[in-house]
Amino acid sequence: MADPARHVLQTIFGYEDFRPLQGEVIDRLMAGGDALVILPTGGGKSLCYQIPSIARDGVGVVVSPLIALMGDQVAALRQAGVRAAYLNSTLDPAEAQGVEAELVAGELDLLYIAPERLNSPRTLALLERAPLALFAIDEAHCVSQWGHDFRPDYIQLAVLKERFPGVPTVALTATADEPTRREIADRLGLREAQWFIGGFDRPNIRYRIDQADGRPRERLLRFIQSEHPGEAGIVYCLSRKRVDEVAAWLAERGVTALPYHAGLSGEEREMNQRRFVNEEGVVVVATIAFGMGIDKPDVRFVAHLNLPKSIEAYYQETGRAGRDGLPADAWMLYGLQDVITLRQMVDSSEAEEARKRVERQKLEAMLGLCELTTCRRQALLGYFGDELAEPCGNCDTCLQPPETWDATVAAQKALSCVHRTGQRFGVGYLTDVLLGKTNERMERLGHHRVSTFGIGTELNATQWRGVYRQLIARGLLAVDAEGHGGLRLTEASRPVLRGETALHLRRETKPAKPAGDKRQTVSFTDPTDQALWEALRDCRRAVAEERGVAPFMVFHDATLQEMVRVRPTSVGHFAELSGVGERKLDEFAADFLAVLREHAG
Template identity: 45%
Template sequence: MLVETPSFRREGGEPLEVLSRVFGFAAFRGLQDAAISQVMTGGDALVLMPTGGGKSLCYQIPALCRPGMGLVVSPLIALMDDQVAALRQLGVNAAALHSELSPEDAPRVKADFAAGRLDLLYVSPERLLSPGMLDRLGRQQISVIAIDEAHCVSQWGHEFRPEYRALAGLPQALPGVPRIALTATADPRTRVDILQALAMPEAEVLAASFHRPNLHIAAKPKASELGQLTDMLGRHKAGGGASIVYCGSRNKTERIARSLRERDWPAIVFHAGISPLEKRAALARFRSGEPVVVVATIAFGMGIDRPDVRIVVHLDMPDSPEGYYQQIGRAGRDGEPAQTLLLYGGEDIARARHWLDVSTAPPAQKKVMGQRLESMIALTDTTGCRTRALLACFGETLGQDCGHCDNCRTPIATFDGTIAAQKALSAIYRTGQRFGAMHIVSVLRGKQTDMVTRHQHDRLPLYGIGKEHPEGFWRSVIRQLVSRGALQTGEGEYATLALNEAVARPILRGEQKLMLREDAVDPVAGSGRAGAGRAPRERGDAAREMAASDLGGDALLRFETLREWRREEARTQSVPPYVIFHDSVLRDIASQHPADLAALGQVKGVGASKLERYGPQVLASLKG
């Protein structure tokens, strides 16, 4: 219920004085001063600041300093209520007008609005555009119009909401009122679209760095999701605060939350399928300050204001860097260190590409979706600073490595992938730069497909030039070339590959040595280097590698985990990996997923001696 709050607006004041008197800060941070000055002089602004960067002050201060009432357009009721509650604690007469107001509060808000007693009014775009609302606003003096979460207006944004597009008509309904659009998530394409969609051609664009040094970013292949999750939660339990675990489906949130509760973790579920009562209860518990673990879909999204979220884990790969950045941005809003972990696998990529293929989005939008998906995949593959790679997706260059992402803390092993890169780039160029990764891999491996035959690519001199490596090797090489900027997915509807000549040319000419992730190396290479120290193959090894690449999501991840263990064991013993276990054996282990030594001993190719020698290590690897 709303409590009586004196109207602050009658006193007015200068921005710095209001900042001190009302909000208790001595000075503005970053671009706040520039944004506020732009609005105070009647100009429009597009403000891009990371989560926790103080965006709200950029419109709250002008609303309290300029004559009239501030109007804030916000997409979520929870976000409105949180901000209204915080402002009213400061003595600001703010209110939100939405469908979930209590019978006691609704008449009071409407009366205060009609009487001009409000300092700020928060509304959804739907409510703002409802019959008669703009007429009622037109009878009042409006100090500023703030459009929060402005990326929702962009068709390129990851959370596009069509109703936001109608906000372009606000200057006609409320002429002469400065507008300020704000977002924590917008790449260069989205920024341009925001300005066009809101009809703000003269707006000053103020973009702060998206770098948040307190976020420690990590990404790992999926092995044992629940084990990896509980390990993450356990290692950082002493830090207190809340944790958010994002899943790709409602069923998975229910399953993971149930498993966590069975292990005495205080887990709650949040997704679009739970009832309004359950949503309110979940949000109330999250906001209470207790150390809960929220297991959610992306429905648990914008407006998450809790400052002490210490951990954000993705159990499924997001489909864009924008969505990923916004979701991890909910951690560490208090500026204290926070941990993020992304678990990814082949099943994620296959699922995302499938949904892209069946999407009914317009071709231009579908192309952008494909580009962003490939950028997200490349982000998981990068060998360098992961923070730098993420910021590059937003057009920002970080001057030096962050020093605290997983790749900076523990540099990963690499190999000289120059020749492999040259082969991949040549295949893309010789096939016309208009095909996707699947087709390029088929050409490199000499695989006969309908598309290869139809385009006569089996007649190219380079057809089969990479047949010594399995499909997974070439997919990883291509993804890494995308992440390095040598390839772009900018042509065609289905994320087709094209060369970025400025980066690709030195590689093709041999003028630049290219180091790639060692996880792209053919697993039978005894030295761990592509094309070096390769052990003789037994007849049929290539077929088994192809079969391994057909393993499903979790089984494929178990297979890769076992190969990594085998590689390290082989190095320790200075023996070829295949003398420990053949790929065919590892594939059967990954597929059958034995839970104990007895079950492991039943797998063809293990035997009593290897069971005794390697059994405990294999089971430990399977358990993650």
């Protein structure tokens, strides 16, 4: 490893050594080669391009998809003493001209820019006049037309290799299976790039998935209050309306909850995002429009109140929790209506049939992850071609193994009921037929006389909904694409109906209690340690407010925890803490050492 890069790591960022693959990627870029980097969120992708941008001559140009976050990324770098800037539409003409002058003069280490702006002829001409260290294309999965986050402007980034063939280029993402990796390399002209594929495992995240039947908002509130009181989190919902309702409902019950979706004004979105980044203990309730590129390290949980469309989307969204490596939760409730809604969205879209087929396969894989009874982490990692030899012991199916039952006869009844009623009714109506609940509509249609009427009284309505949900998830039933939720048999149902295949399903149970230990991340058994922790947090908050930055830009929680554990007494001792670079040592050591001295007893 070249000494300049390690020097930057230690003196600017305050870390003693590189994480897995960081050193190899940086070595490749320092030597002028191209790279494709797949590392999990929190795996240290940013340092892979930030360090060589600083250590090499010239400026590192970072393509980032979200304008709203560039200011935060630049502010964090400046806190560490890095010459960083951004070019986007939030700057007035004079400010933009100032940044452009710094760029051409070689007075920047890093420049963040959106793909739309970079692709403009004026910007490309400007870059031709600037000394360039490298190009970094962040969130590179956005180039994939088959992916969950496709952005057309990313495809045009192939112009960088055409116009600047001698400048090393690195494409980075946390979410890319083998076909997507090939697509990224091909579309961005990185055919000579060396691939660096890190493991996808995030062992600090506990994965938990449960059925949504029964008061999901109350269960979410109970989860937050019992396991993450006063901690930052993200709650994802499928619709804007539900985002607004859930955010308002949580706020009425004492949670600092803010909505975020495309239907809000730009000012409100920016204000809510700013509060989430800069304050502690804020929960954002959002559609999937929120989260990409957010560097907030202390998000302690990500909750889903609806089913994501794919495992890629689920992994990307849950990966926003626990970027600091401390314990975090990925908590999800999903139900029958989610399955029906997403199936209809795919089938009724105007996309080409080939794309619909890919989206159906991705949804099937997501449903499979939800319904399995073995280790979720093994299945999640396996989807990306990563292996975990043993069950993880840190997901709900490991901690509380689900019960299964021989549901062959029940499935035959459920499928037969679909057939006997004409394959055009939804789950609620079919359940009433099985339970023998007659009404005017049923009598008018004559379904109180079909052979399946009243044959399902051994199960209750909730249990029948669970059976139907799992039959849909396994592809034995299809949902109509017209929006009415009617079910029809698929070819896969025939072996079950004929008795040729046994079927074991999850047993529908009451909502699971919180698994294992209380999950609040930072708590100390010694009251003096707890008091010091709170005092250090107060100090960090005051320092951050004075400088107008987010608390984590001063020090991460992990660094504060190390202060409690090590209790440094001198500047030299303080410098040995992880995450303390030279600039932060000069600016912050005196304030925090004063707090440590006050609690020395």
